[in-house]
Amino acid sequence: MTSALSIRSLNVRLGARDVLRDVSFDLQPGEFVGLLGPNGAGKSTLLKAVMGLIRREGDMSVFGRSLDGLSPSERARELSYLPQEREVNWPVSVRALIDLGRSPHRTGFTGPSTKDRNAVSAAIAAMDLEELQERSALELSGGERARVLIARALAQETPLLLTDEPAAGLDPAHQISLMSTFHGLAREGRTVLASLHELTLAGQWCDRVILIADGSIVAEGGPDAVLTPANLATVYGVRAQISVNSDGLSVVPTGLI
Amino acid sequence: MRVGVSYPLLLAGLGLLTAILFVGSLVTGPAGIAFFESLEALLTGRSGAASIVMQEIRLPRAILGVLIGASLGLSGAALQGYLRNPLAEPGLLGISASASLGAVLAIYTGLSAAFALALPLMALSGAFSAVLLVRLLAGGSAQAITLILAGVAVTSFAGAMTSLVLNLSPNPFAALEIVFWMLGSLKDRSMTHVWLALPFILVGWTMLFQVGRALDALTLGEAAAATLGFRLERVQALVVLGTAASVGAATSVAGAIGFIGLVVPHILRPFVGARPGRLLPASALGGAAVLLAADIAVRVIAPERDLKLGVLTALVGAPFFLWLIF
Incomplete structure (x- = not known):
């Protein structure tokens, strides 16, 4: 089977610093993968490199086609x-903002097609934004804005979705519904890569996690195989209570080492 | 703040307003020709002196009013959208200041007295040198802040050079001519000015109107816009060159006219749901309407004193802008 995303020997230098060193991994269609690691490990850089936003070395392909x-x-x-930065510049309506996700599917000066409208409505429903859709995007709370921007990315309806700390700033209910949305997208055959700091969310919802530190992959595999006391100690420097329940793995950091 | 007006209705309304003011501009002037007589003189060309006044003085003035006002409104909206900054205006990139410098040099060296088109041509070269310099200073990077800083540097340098020319001007009359030119006016322009400015202005508009959807996407920031499939280097080139061509040509025939490019997009933004792409045509029509209105006003308020257009737009624009902010 062709990988949805294949990364080989990815290296990124920013200034004099090697931010990513020889990173290689594959994402399969229908996988929801969590990208974990402490602040400054290179998670955002990795996502930006895949998106072509920064200079990098290495081969990357989507469904067998080279990204270059x-x-x-x-x-x-x-x-x-x-992006991690939740930038919104003008007081445009929530619906108009989410509609920007349809840009790559439009040409010239044509208005939204039925497909565009349906994609936007589906994204609005998935992120529980029906009540907010006519509001100005600048008047929203931080968590609401985060959901609007996630909906914008969902409306793009791409086979692959890369999100940088999508759960940050969301209340517990919306964190769970976000994870459930990503999980649902994966079951439809789409591929989701999300950088996360919420270890329990990763443990309960991700099919697989990739743990990186200092620009290299430390561990990769199922949450139970990667989120071990030893890995958490070396990568994050924390002790954690790890338990397995019916929803999956629960990881609660309890102290520093 | 958003105002519920349908977008086609808004454009139609602004278009109608511009058309009415265009006719208003045609029938306003010191020659005291009656309304219908003046339009007849314009269209038939058989009324002797009245036809000459209409076709050679008032028509180019009204046409330039539309072209220049629309260029200022359009480029102001494009720059605000591209830089995601409501304080951006066409003068920001140093284009107006450098065009003025070119014109001032033409007056100072006496070239403009030797042949009339020397002034607009040198102003145009000033505008294009500014763009080259800004692009050189800002590099190929699409970073908005670098562009602003480069623009500020070019603006201050061109301003300093203009001051130097004023400082060295041989006599008070030359200095006065320079100062008066810089205040901006559409008085005594001919169809030659229209034909000179028109190609640049049309090229500029064509470039600026292409970036609408990219400006919409930039609402989400540069990273998100790039991943939505827009080439930001291309967008920057279109915005900068489009502004240079249209505003450079506008400044070269009319002098520096401030505040329209800043205030018009600001006024109209709530009417288009703050969407930068939709603001482009609205702001172009709005700019044309405001400039025509201002140019009618200078002729009505002080027909005998030659009140300068740029003075009036700044005089009315500044307090109005304050009122908008508070």
């Missing part, structure tokens, strides 16, 4: 990206 061979708009129909 894709035009920006072709890339935008394969990959959607949610």
